């Protein structure tokens with residue numbers, strides 16, 4: 001047994017009995033011993049029943065994150081090896097059309113606060129909570145036994161680390177390797193910059209949706225809003241889109257899209273990359289009475305916390321209203337939200353409100369979600385964040 005342990009307030013064991021991995025500060029009656037940032041602590045109910053073993057985070061509202069609900073399980077090299085090899089096996093059997101995948105999706109893979117993506121043979125890791133930060137060396141050792149030839153780059157340059165009392169940090173955790181990696185996604189070559197790109201370098205969660213989008217585009221004009229490095233557009237062009245416009249405010253992302261399209265021998269006349277704010281550019285198109293057959297809206301997360309939900313909904317409604325107006329009758333809108341705090345029902349309501357304001361009629365023809373390498377642990381519904389609707393404008 002560990003020396004330090006925490007005792008919960010009476011009745012606050014309920015979520016742990018339902019195997020939810022978070023223990024909030026207000027649920028804790030007493031901390032015994034002096035656990036440091038990320039130390040492992042045992043968790044007891046008010047009646048003294050052992051419940052879980054967790055990582056302690058003294059600064060965070062999420063005061064502890066559960067490693068295990070099995071009293072006999074130690075948090076050691078073997079523990080991390082098992083989690084990593086289980087996750088790797090699952091990915092290898094689930095993802096067969098890409099040389100890149102999310103190896104570890106935090107809580108949903110039993111490793112709270114850890115994200116690891118594999119780009120061909122390079123691993124990119126984000127240590128987002130005190131427990132995984134504290135066990136970084138052990139996790140690296142475990143990774144080495146599972147994927148011995150994969151260098152590891154750290155991209156822990158994220159705001160959420162502040163809540164855990166951790167500073168942002170980036171850099172190679174092993175021997176350095178190239179930070180520019182060409183991956184393969186459904187037969188297309190895509191450049192991922194793990195150092196300068198967003199997040200860990202690429203949006204793996206949209207892999208399946210990019211192919212679904214490409215099934216609607218043959219012979220059509222496509223507007224890809226919030227394009228990043230243009231992967232929705234790349235698949236669309238390869239599937240026979242007539243013309244593509246990528247819109248993004250990141251010039252680096254658009255330049256990368258250019259490089260990627262060249263590599264895949266796409267004729268420059270088939271696409272336009274426009275550095276523009278989507279909110280403004282959609283209004284400009286409306287003014288110019290320019291229309292499109294297919295529009296993709298894949299904005300960044302608009303709601304980072306509960307206080308931002310109302311404003312975020314206004315943002316989603318605005319771009320969806322404009323997009324629905326710019327579509328030709330019979331046109332297709334693929335619209336997404338990656339704000340976990342806005343659930344699927346609310347998102348659909350926002351899109352419905354957008355259609356009302358746009359004075360158009362439309363129907364949902366498909367519902368989309370995150371790719372299979374971003375699983376949602378059943379006891380951790382927060383793992384579900386990416387929602388998408390394929391909407392057909394009927395009038």
Ligand code: SAH
Nearest residue numbers: 203226227228248249250277278298299300
């Ligand atoms: N669809 C992409 C991922 C999009 S991520 C893919 O499949 O890879 C969101 C993108 O929106 C980022 O590239 C960011 O630069 C861009 N962005 C954020 N705010 C924007 C705005 N107001 N106008 C245009 N682009 C924006």
